[in-house]
Amino acid sequence: MTTTTTKTAPRIALVTGASRGIGAAIAQRLGRDGHTVIVNYAGNAAAADAVAATIEAAGGRALTVQADVADAAAVKSMFDRVEAAFGGIDILVNNAGIMPLGAIGDMGDDTFDKLVDVNLKGTFNTLREAAQRLRDGGRIVNFSSSIVGLYPPTYGVYAATKAAVEALTIVMAREMRGRSITVNAIAPGPTATELFLDGKPQEVVDRLAKQAPLERLGQPEDIAAAVAFLVGPDGAWINGQVLRANGGII
Numbered sequence: 001m002t003t004t005t006t007k008t009a010p011r012i013a014l015v016t017g018a019s020r021g022i023g024a025a026i027a028q029r030l031g032r033d034g035h036t037v038i039v040n041y042a043g044n045a046a047a048a049d050a051v052a053a054t055i056e057a058a059g060g061r062a063l064t065v066q067a068d069v070a071d072a073a074a075v076k077s078m079f080d081r082v083e084a085a086f087g088g089i090d091i092l093v094n095n096a097g098i099m100p101l102g103a104i105g106d107m108g109d110d111t112f113d114k115l116v117d118v119n120l121k122g123t124f125n126t127l128r129e130a131a132q133r134l135r136d137g138g139r140i141v142n143f144s145s146s147i148v149g150l151y152p153p154t155y156g157v158y159a160a161t162k163a164a165v166e167a168l169t170i171v172m173a174r175e176m177r178g179r180s181i182t183v184n185a186i187a188p189g190p191t192a193t194e195l196f197l198d199g200k201p202q203e204v205v206d207r208l209a210k211q212a213p214l215e216r217l218g219q220p221e222d223i224a225a226a227v228a229f230l231v232g233p234d235g236a237w238i239n240g241q242v243l244r245a246n247g248g249i250i
């Protein structure tokens with residue numbers, strides 16, 4: 001008979017875009033679960049430091065590392081730095097993302113390029129490093145969105161980048177055969193962060209919050225709990241899947 005462990009052995013977890021929002025909640029949750037957490041950020045060093053400080057105040061271990069995930073050389077240097085500090089990486093959470101919206105007919109090249117650079121190429125850049133360097137038995141969680149499936153107007157290019165992330169997730173799960181590395185994606189619904197709330201009038205926020213049968217917005221901690229499941233011992237048999245964490249919106 002096999003026994004199921006309820007506690008994960010402490011591991012080294014890299015969370016991209018962890019200076020605020022969902023990524024910050026994931027970093028804090030993984031820190032509480034006993035993992036050493038690398039808090040990646042793009043521009044906001046003070047916010048990343050504050051996240052690392054809360055992890056350490058709770059008895060955990062954290063390191064902040066600046067890197068624009070869209071920059072392949074910066075991502076490689078980040079992996080080098082983490083390996084030099086901790087000897088390896090076991091968990092990669094590809095949370096960093098942006099969501100400028102616009103109808104396809106109105107979208108400029110700059111916005112299109114930025115969405116593809118951060119959401120798609122950014123995820124590719126870290127996956128490529130992880131494919132070469134993640135330790136056996138590792139876990140990868142990518143970030144899609146429930147917009148893939150809902151497909152409302154103005155979300156076309158954002159949804160396209162996230163659908164592409166789902167494709168990378170499934171192919172990479174197959175490419176990790178033999179290494180006991182799982183690769184999954186989380187697809188949150190509306191979640192109360194700057195990315196979702198910025199620029200939306202309160203009545204739009206209220207309407208979107210009521211769409212799910214659970215009749216509220218997701219909180220970053222709801223999404224962090226789903227990530228903790230996938231990277232923890234109870235998620236060991238989940239591989240190559242997209243988990244919609246959205247209160248039932250789709």
Ligand code: NDP
Nearest residue numbers: 017019020021022041042043044069096097191193195196
């Ligand atoms: P936020 O805008 O609140 O936070 C984004 C985080 O990503 C920040 O820490 C930011 O760092 C970082 N970031 C942005 N660009 C880069 C980059 N080029 N390189 C490294 N880090 C970067 O977003 P959320 O927390 O809401 O979103 C997290 C993920 O969840 C995204 O992938 C998003 O698409 C997805 N998602 C969110 C939903 C929602 O309703 N909130 C719904 C569905 C999916 P800094 O501040 O330092 O620039």
